[in-house]
Amino acid sequence: MISRVTSTTVNNSLVGYIQQNYADYAKLTEQLSTGKKINSMLDDTIQSINIFNSNRLMNRIDIWSANIGSLTNEITQSSETIDLVHERAQRAKDLATTAANGTSTKDTLQATLTELDQIIESIVDLANTNYNGNYIYGGTNTKTPPYEIQYGIDADGNPTDEIIGIKYTGTPMDGDWERQLEIADGVFETVNVTGIEAFGTCDVEPVYDVDGTTPILDADGNPTYQTNESSGIMGELINLRNAISDTVDKLEEQENLPENTPQADREALGAEIKGCYDSINGLLDGFSTAMDKMVQVNESFGAETNKLEMSSESLADSKLNLKDYISGIQDLDLTEAISDWYTSQMAYQASMQASSSIMSMSLLNYM
Amino acid sequence: MAGLFSSLNMSSSALKVHQAGISIVSNNISNMNTEGYHKQKLNLGTLTLDLPIGNNVMNQVKTSAGVEAISVTRYTTTFIGSYYRDQLTDQAYLEQQKKAVTDLAEMFDELGGRGLDSALEGFYEALDNLNQYPSDMSARINFLEAAETLTSSMNSISNNLNNIKNLSVGDGSSPESLQQSELYTSVQSLNDYLQQLANINKQLSNSQTGTLENNNLLDRRDLILNEISKLAEFKTTIHDDGSVTLTLGGTKIVSGNKVLATFDVQTATKYDEYCQQNGIDNNNECNAVIRLVKESGSVIENVNNRFDTGKIGGIISSATPGDGVNVNSVLDNLDTLAQTIADVFNELQTRDGAFYIDNVDGNVQLSNEDLDQYVIFTTSDGSAEITAGNISINSLLTEGDGYNKIAAAYFEDYDPTAPDPLANIDLNAVGNANNIIAMINTKTDNTSAAFDAIGNIPLSDYYSGIISKVNAAVTSATNAADAQDAVVQSLDNKTAEQTSVDLNEELTDLVKFQTAYSASARVFTTCNTLLDTLVNLGL
Numbered sequence: 001m002i003s004r005v006t007s008t009t010v011n012n013s014l015v016g017y018i019q020q021n022y023a024d025y026a027k028l029t030e031q032l033s034t035g036k037k038i039n040s041m042l043d044d045t046i047q048s049i050n051i052f053n054s055n056r057l058m059n060r061i062d063i064w065s066a067n068i069g070s071l072t073n074e075i076t077q078s079s080e081t082i083d084l085v086h087e088r089a090q091r092a093k094d095l096a097t098t099a100a101n102g103t104s105t106k107d108t109l110q111a112t113l114t115e116l117d118q119i120i121e122s123i124v125d126l127a128n129t130n131y132n133g134n135y136i137y138g139g140t141n142t143k144t145p146p147y148e149i150q151y152g153i154d155a156d157g158n159p160t161d162e163i164i165g166i167k168y169t170g171t172p173m174d175g176d177w178e179r180q181l182e183i184a185d186g187v188f189e190t191v192n193v194t195g196i197e198a199f200g201t202c203d204v205e206p207v208y209d210v211d212g213t214t215p216i217l218d219a220d221g222n223p224t225y226q227t228n229e230s231s232g233i234m235g236e237l238i239n240l241r242n243a244i245s246d247t248v249d250k251l252e253e254q255e256n257l258p259e260n261t262p263q264a265d266r267e268a269l270g271a272e273i274k275g276c277y278d279s280i281n282g283l284l285d286g287f288s289t290a291m292d293k294m295v296q297v298n299e300s301f302g303a304e305t306n307k308l309e310m311s312s313e314s315l316a317d318s319k320l321n322l323k324d325y326i327s328g329i330q331d332l333d334l335t336e337a338i339s340d341w342y343t344s345q346m347a348y349q350a351s352m353q354a355s356s357s358i359m360s361m362s363l364l365n366y367m
Numbered sequence: 368m369a370g371l372f373s374s375l376n377m378s379s380s381a382l383k384v385h386q387a388g389i390s391i392v393s394n395n396i397s398n399m400n401t402e403g404y405h406k407q408k409l410n411l412g413t414l415t416l417d418l419p420i421g422n423n424v425m426n427q428v429k430t431s432a433g434v435e436a437i438s439v440t441r442y443t444t445t446f447i448g449s450y451y452r453d454q455l456t457d458q459a460y461l462e463q464q465k466k467a468v469t470d471l472a473e474m475f476d477e478l479g480g481r482g483l484d485s486a487l488e489g490f491y492e493a494l495d496n497l498n499q500y501p502s503d504m505s506a507r508i509n510f511l512e513a514a515e516t517l518t519s520s521m522n523s524i525s526n527n528l529n530n531i532k533n534l535s536v537g538d539g540s541s542p543e544s545l546q547q548s549e550l551y552t553s554v555q556s557l558n559d560y561l562q563q564l565a566n567i568n569k570q571l572s573n574s575q576t577g578t579l580e581n582n583n584l585l586d587r588r589d590l591i592l593n594e595i596s597k598l599a600e601f602k603t604t605i606h607d608d609g610s611v612t613l614t615l616g617g618t619k620i621v622s623g624n625k626v627l628a629t630f631d632v633q634t635a636t637k638y639d640e641y642c643q644q645n646g647i648d649n650n651n652e653c654n655a656v657i658r659l660v661k662e663s664g665s666v667i668e669n670v671n672n673r674f675d676t677g678k679i680g681g682i683i684s685s686a687t688p689g690d691g692v693n694v695n696s697v698l699d700n701l702d703t704l705a706q707t708i709a710d711v712f713n714e715l716q717t718r719d720g721a722f723y724i725d726n727v728d729g730n731v732q733l734s735n736e737d738l739d740q741y742v743i744f745t746t747s748d749g750s751a752e753i754t755a756g757n758i759s760i761n762s763l764l765t766e767g768d769g770y771n772k773i774a775a776a777y778f779e780d781y782d783p784t785a786p787d788p789l790a791n792i793d794l795n796a797v798g799n800a801n802n803i804i805a806m807i808n809t810k811t812d813n814t815s816a817a818f819d820a821i822g823n824i825p826l827s828d829y830y831s832g833i834i835s836k837v838n839a840a841v842t843s844a845t846n847a848a849d850a851q852d853a854v855v856q857s858l859d860n861k862t863a864e865q866t867s868v869d870l871n872e873e874l875t876d877l878v879k880f881q882t883a884y885s886a887s888a889r890v891f892t893t894c895n896t897l898l899d900t901l902v903n904l905g906l
Contacts, residue, residue, distance in 0.1 A: 004869065005864070005869070006872070007868070008399065008867035012859075040478055041479065041834075042473070042476065045839065046839075048478055049831070049834065049835050052477045052484070052831070052834065055477075056484060056827065067495065070499060132500075138798070139798070140799035140800075141797070171799075175796070176796065179800065180498070182495060182498070185811045186811035362871055362874070363874040
């Protein structure tokens with residue numbers, strides 16, 4: 001027996017087909033309007049998890065890339081600062097070399113001393129460089145300038161304008177001095193070097209009596225100082241300053257010797273002055289070492305910048321790959337989609353046309 | 368003579384019968400769009416007279432009695448009704464499950480801009496920024512705002528999930544919320560159908576089989592049974608007169624013309640009170656409890672477990688803690704996530720060696736005084752346990768210059784038991800962000816005990832896990848529901864093929880009966896003419 005086909009079943013199926021075609025058509029239209037195959041997680045519950053995870057990783061890569069940018073900027077700034085300090089230190093070393101050859105007069109050395117003070121002040125300014133709100137050479141002590149110039153006192157304990165030390169007040173090397181930024185999951189790169197590593201320190205204090213205010217004087221009636229710590233270019237600068245200052249004092253003493261000074265005393269003073277020149281000469285090696293230290297720090301910056309550049313490139317590659325991956329899953333192949341869209345439009349129209357012609361037909365039309 | 372009159376009688380009965388045939392056609396056409404209507408057919412038979420006739424052919428011709436309407440039958444399916452109804456029950460159950468998990472998945476539609484991930488990642492992004500500028504006011508405020516976004520996102524998702532749950536079974540305590548729930552309305556309509564079925568049973572037992580009225584009642588009965596089976600699965604016994612007995616888990620619910628027991632829904636709180644009064648172990652975990660009130664007045668208090676399928680079963684299972692993914696398990700997961708977030712970051716924030724910034728007379732310095740009270744995450748309702756619904760930011764951090772209390776700095780050497788613990792600590796090191804780095808590191812380092820609750824995996828992985836589980840549940844629920852839809856659809860088609868009204872068929876029948884009617888009328892006229900001729904013979 002032929003199974004019954006009734007107007008009710010035909011109508012039901014026709015409505016079903018039209019709805020299916022319309023749904024396909026609407027879905028393709030939505031995809032075409034957004035350019036994406038997957039617009040919500042419910043569109044494809046499995047692939048959308050992959051898109052979701054990749055999107056999250058891309059966002060993290062953006063943060064890491066930004067961090068690498070900040071790192072590179074600050075390191076460049078630090079490196080330029082060290083270059084400038086190195087330049088100034090070279091000038092100081094040149095002054096020392098000239099002074100050490102023993103031909104300078106008292107006035108020339110006096111002028112050298114003045115220039116040296118200016119160099120010290122400008123180096124301290126450079127070491128106190130503030131970048132992006134932070135004193136970059138202070139370790140984690142970012143809100144106070146890491147270097148302060150210490151001045152001497154007179155016999156009564158009143159401050160003078162004589163430079164006696166350059167004290168580092170930032171985080172020491174054995175403390176928590178590192179400032180770090182994340183450049184990959186759980187990988188942190190250090191942004192800074194401490195001032196004490198790059199430039200050293202020279203912490204000098206006047207020596208006081210037990211009352212803490214009366215300076216203890218030496219045999220000549222001058223206040224005495226004690227050096228707590230001395231290192232790096234800062235230490236060398238102060239040593240040089242002290243040596244030149246001593247030489248100036250001796251030369252002045254020589255100038256002011258009374259006429260009747262015995263020859264032996266004159267010779268003794270001359271030997272002392274020679275000793276002064278020798279000690280200036282002796283500082284030159286220390287200078288070179290301190291300056292080499294700065295060059296070393298700068299080289300490590302260079303190495304770090306190269307490493308960061310590579311990380312940055314590999315992050316950019318990863319991001320590009322992720323983008324490709326997501327686009328492969330999520331993006332619509334327009335050519336295919338448009339052709340599908342036309343096909344589904346035709347199918348929709350055809351189903352409506354066929355339905356309308358079959359539904360309007362019945363035996364009733366022929367009775 | 369007798370022969371002529373019998374022809375007259377025959378044609379007059381044929382006229383009546385074919386008129387009746389046209390009535391049935393008319394009934395079929397009228398009901399061709401009526402849901403559940405089965406095409407009916409007039410069964411005709413030759414009318415026999417109960418007389419001794421003998422062998423004489425002429426006698427036999429003379430005494431044949433014409434046509435009679437024997438019965439009106441419905442076209443019925445060859446499918447057993449109970450199989451179809453079982454499929455309907457499964458379909459309703461799976462559909463309900465699909466709807467429930469789809470509602471859940473919509474809450475976590477990350478691609479559609481919902482869910483938690485952007486808040487969670489934003490929180491870590493703010494930490495990264497804070498690491499770069501640990502003493503900066505705007506970085507600190509930015510971090511607190513990101514934390515606030517995280518907590519309010521969790522609050523709002525938790526709230527939405529609870530709303531989903533309340534809409535399906537009520538909040539467990541308030542009768543108003545229960546009465547607006549889907550479970551309540553479904554149970555009410557179940558009761559309505561049961562009453563309707565009892566009425567139909569009564570009418571069926573009073574009507575004669577094979578009649579138009581009986582057929583119409585059977586159509587109505589089938590419709591009601593279908594509706595009932597969409598809600599729940601009953602044991603159905605159909606009696607010879609067409610009436611039905613329904614049984615649920617051994618209790619007769621409808622028998623004959625009576626509803627023996629009706630269903631009632633009460634809140635979990637009410638049920639708990641009942642259990643306490645009667646010393647019963649309450650192992651109910653659903654916000655609503657269905658009870659069975661018998662006609663005799665006795666009550667079976669909790670019959671939730673008798674509804675394991677159908678729409679009602681679907682509602683109960685998607686709102687009761689169980690093995691599968693549902694609103695309860697997701698809420699539990701979110702609560703665990705909230706608790707873990709709070710534990711992890713509060714522990715780092717208040718650990719020994721952590722320092723916040725203190726502004727003493729304009730002089731910015733580190734301090735750890737009263738650090739314990741400056742936890743980051745706390746509850747908004749004062750309860751000890753942190754959940755996704757109540758997690759919030761400690762107001763000590765959000766008020767005034769509270770942002771300074773974020774402990775960005777950390778010193779490993781700090782020893783709280785030393786005579787002067789602060790001796791080795793550089794309190795000027797406001798750029799120290801070691802604690803923030805430790806917080807950022809929780810993205811990858813999940814060994815601390817605070818991570819135990821989520822299985823020592825990153826927070827974001829745990830969250831992805833929730834989404835994956837929900838999405839997988841959607842996939843499987845959708846597949847199951849779609850497959851079941853196809854089964855029911857094909858059964859529907861088969862049923863429609865076999866029982867629905869076809870217009871062409873009816874029109875043919877109409878012409879058939881009309882022609883027979885006209886012909887009978889012609890026979891009548893002819894006989895009448897014959898009679899006339901006969902009468903005029905005598906003139």
